[in-house]
Amino acid sequence: MEGVAVDQIGRFGPHQASEAAIRLARDGVIVFERLFDPAVVLSIADHVRRRVPGAYDPDAPRPEDYLSVGTKRMNGLVPIDRSMAPAIDMLLNPALDILFSAALGRDWVYESFGVISSFPGATTQGYHADDAHLFPGSAFAGSLPAYALTISIPLIEVNGINGGTEFLLGTHLSSTGEGANDTPVTSPLLPGDCMIWDYMVRHRGQANNSDKARPMLYLTACRSFWSDSKNFRPDARKLVIERDLVWSLPAASRKRLKRFKPLPGLGTGLRSISRVIGWYAPGLHQGLLKLLRRPGSLR
Numbered sequence: 001m002e003g004v005a006v007d008q009i010g011r012f013g014p015h016q017a018s019e020a021a022i023r024l025a026r027d028g029v030i031v032f033e034r035l036f037d038p039a040v041v042l043s044i045a046d047h048v049r050r051r052v053p054g055a056y057d058p059d060a061p062r063p064e065d066y067l068s069v070g071t072k073r074m075n076g077l078v079p080i081d082r083s084m085a086p087a088i089d090m091l092l093n094p095a096l097d098i099l100f101s102a103a104l105g106r107d108w109v110y111e112s113f114g115v116i117s118s119f120p121g122a123t124t125q126g127y128h129a130d131d132a133h134l135f136p137g138s139a140f141a142g143s144l145p146a147y148a149l150t151i152s153i154p155l156i157e158v159n160g161i162n163g164g165t166e167f168l169l170g171t172h173l174s175s176t177g178e179g180a181n182d183t184p185v186t187s188p189l190l191p192g193d194c195m196i197w198d199y200m201v202r203h204r205g206q207a208n209n210s211d212k213a214r215p216m217l218y219l220t221a222c223r224s225f226w227s228d229s230k231n232f233r234p235d236a237r238k239l240v241i242e243r244d245l246v247w248s249l250p251a252a253s254r255k256r257l258k259r260f261k262p263l264p265g266l267g268t269g270l271r272s273i274s275r276v277i278g279w280y281a282p283g284l285h286q287g288l289l290k291l292l293r294r295p296g297s298l299r
């Protein structure tokens with residue numbers, strides 16, 4: 001941790017979302033302390049461990065839509081099924097809505113929900129931004145507001161041994177990626193806290209020198225015109241939720257999750273098969289549809 005200033009990242013309580021938004025615009029990163037009930041976060045951690053064992057054990061099967069993000073590091077999808085329903089309440093936390101509306105405009109949406117882990121022996125990442133300025137090389141680079149935010153929610157305590165994320169404050173506002181201050185800063189996190197940063201701010205994950213994985217839920221919220229084509233494979237599923245969990249929400253909450261894909265079930269399986277037949281054998285597809293639509297058929 002030599003050369004790393006601890007706790008210069010603005011830390012805010014759940015009732016300070018407007019102040020947090022001002023600081024996020026200035027520094028490119030903030031922490032919400034105790035935004036969530038730690039017991040709920042730990043119970044979600046148990047579900048993630050069961051559903052996505054590869055987030056805890058590098059030798060376990062890899063998560064779906066896995067992406068390697070450095071030596072002994074992974075990022076993967078976490079499908080939100082009924083057992084993870086409390087995660088929906090976390091996503092719809094009122095303080096997050098205030099912060100995201102201030103930073104991203106009132107039509108903000110969620111783009112992805114997954115987990116990022118560094119395993120024992122993970123080395124420090126190179127500095128990077130999660131994506132570039134919207135108009136790199138133009139006079140607008142560094143002067144436009146945020147288009148997307150990353151939200152990390154630790155599933156265990158994050159400290160100087162298992163390695164948090166460190167930031168070069170203010171670099172989201174620089175057309176060259178250089179900040180007024182090039183000393184990286186970080187902040188310890190406990191289950192219940194969350195760290196939020198602008199996609200354009202430069203940062204890196206620190207080395208994991210502990211003997212355990214360091215998993216964090218990893219989310220993206222963004223403006224409604226934007227989608228992440230840098231950090232996912234073209235066919236990746238980014239936000240998978242059991243359909244009823246979304247449809248049971250009031251419309252104002254549902255619109256934040258409108259990019260969700262339903263957890264695959266029999267219906268989605270049959271629709272995919274039908275799409276493949278329609279694509280490769282359109283004649284057969286037409287014939288099957290006619291058969292199914294005949295009076296007295298199964299449909």
Ligand SMILES: O=C(O)CCC(=O)C(=O)O
Nearest residue numbers: 069116164165204205206
């Ligand atoms: O693991 C971390 O602390 C940060 C990871 C990160 O910035 C990335 O993979 O893009």
